Amino acid sequence: MTLTAEHTAAPDLLDRLLNIQPGTHLHAVRHARDKVASATQGSQDLFFDPALANNLSLNERLWVAYYAARLTPNPTLTAHYLEQLQTVGVDKILLATVDSGFIDKLGDSRLTAILHFTRTLIESPVHGDQTALVALQHEGLSTAEIVVLAQLIAFLSYQVRLAAGLGALLSAGAAQ
Numbered sequence: 175m176t177l178t179a180e181h182t183a184a185p186d187l188l189d190r191l192l193n194i195q196p197g198t199h200l201h202a203v204r205h206a207r208d209k210v211a212s213a214t215q216g217s218q219d220l221f222f223d224p225a226l227a228n229n230l231s232l233n234e235r236l237w238v239a240y241y242a243a244r245l246t247p248n249p250t251l252t253a254h255y256l257e258q259l260q261t262v263g264v265d266k267i268l269l270a271t272v273d274s275g276f277i278d279k280l281g282d283s284r285l286t287a288i289l290h291f292t293r294t295l296i297e298s299p300v301h302g303d304q305t306a307l308v309a310l311q312h313e314g315l316s317t318a319e320i321v322v323l324a325q326l327i328a329f330l331s332y333q334v335r336l337a338a339g340l341g342a343l344l345s346a347g348a349a350q
Contacts, residue, residue, distance in 0.1 A: 186215035188333075191250050192340050200343055214336070217329050221322075222258070229322040230288070230315075233262055237285060238292050238323065241272060242330040245296045248337055287313040288323060295327045 188194070189211075194201050205211050222239075224232045236259045243251035259269070271280055277289045287310050295302045302324070310320050 186211055187218050187254070188214070188337055188340060191254055192337065192344060194340065194344070200340070204340065214333070218333070221326050221329060226322075228316075228318055230319050230326070233259075234285065234288055235326060236262065237272070238288060238326055239330055241277075241289050241292050242296050242327060243334055244273075245293060246331075246334040246338075248334040250341070251334055251337055284313045284315070287315070291323060292327055295324065296331065 185194075185196075189201065189204070194204060220226070221235060222232065226232070226235075230238075236255060240252065240255035240259055243255050256264075256269075268280060268282075268285075271277070272289070277286055277293075280286045280289075291302070291306055291310055294306055307320060310323070315323070
């Protein structure tokens, strides 16, 4: 396959985190259909826009991203989302509780429900059923918040798999 168009926009999150450099074969392949990379970055920008109105707080969205990346696991994205959490002021006790896997002991029933739902969709999506949705409603999440949460988890699932695939190609020497 011959790639003639060169991508010239600023590096997106995955290019930056994985150090995919312009001019490399992997960069050219990844940006051959630039609208895919642009849409991926557009979703990233949308889901983590502090101004996203009438939905989950930025803090909750960052906890979902961190937890999803940690569960998958994807160390690169886990570190990125931890850094983002630290930027907004992560509670170290809350972080230690999440890292220990004892999310039932968070002391925040809403965040606990959100992270339970995240774990369900990451580890066993078939169990993201009505019972799981009712648990979120019980904690006060609106329909709009539940929809955004499910979309965010789906995006994160895509993002961690894309990062893993790109990372594997980098390890195999595809970046030259």
